[in-house]
Amino acid sequence: MNPPVRILTALCLISSSCLAAELPDTASAFVQKHCAECHDESTSKGDFRIDLLGNDLANKAHHKRWARVFERVQNGEMPPAKKKDGPSAVEKEPALQALRLAFNDQAKANRGDGGRV
Numbered sequence: 001m002n003p004p005v006r007i008l009t010a011l012c013l014i015s016s017s018c019l020a021a022e023l024p025d026t027a028s029a030f031v032q033k034h035c036a037e038c039h040d041e042s043t044s045k046g047d048f049r050i051d052l053l054g055n056d057l058a059n060k061a062h063h064k065r066w067a068r069v070f071e072r073v074q075n076g077e078m079p080p081a082k083k084k085d086g087p088s089a090v091e092k093e094p095a096l097q098a099l100r101l102a103f104n105d106q107a108k109a110n111r112g113d114g115g116r117v
Contacts, residue, residue, distance in 0.1 A: 023056075026098040027095045056108040
């Protein structure tokens with residue numbers, strides 16, 4: 001491997017932006033549409049704010065928050081059933097699938113290349 005390639009590879013390994021799975025727009029749009037009303041900066045129901053979610057899944061705090069969103073939406077806890085204009089299961093699935101893929105991509109990035117240690 002020539003020196004410039006080694007340097008570039010090392011920089012990518014150090015930089016979380018090279019390793020970070022991008023947060024899917026589908027998930028962000030879903031959260032903005034269905035969660036902002038109750039979980040924005042001023043309302044913050046359940047002590048949860050979507051403006052603090054972050055978008056870097058390589059960041060453990062951001063990942064943990066998005067995992068919480070995923071779990072609550074997947075389990076049907078959020079948005080609450082009493083919300084009249086809440087999303088159907090069909091509407092939820094694209095956002096959930098996009099998050100599944102992003103979590104999977106991040107897990108692959110965290111694994112490394114499996115080379116010599």
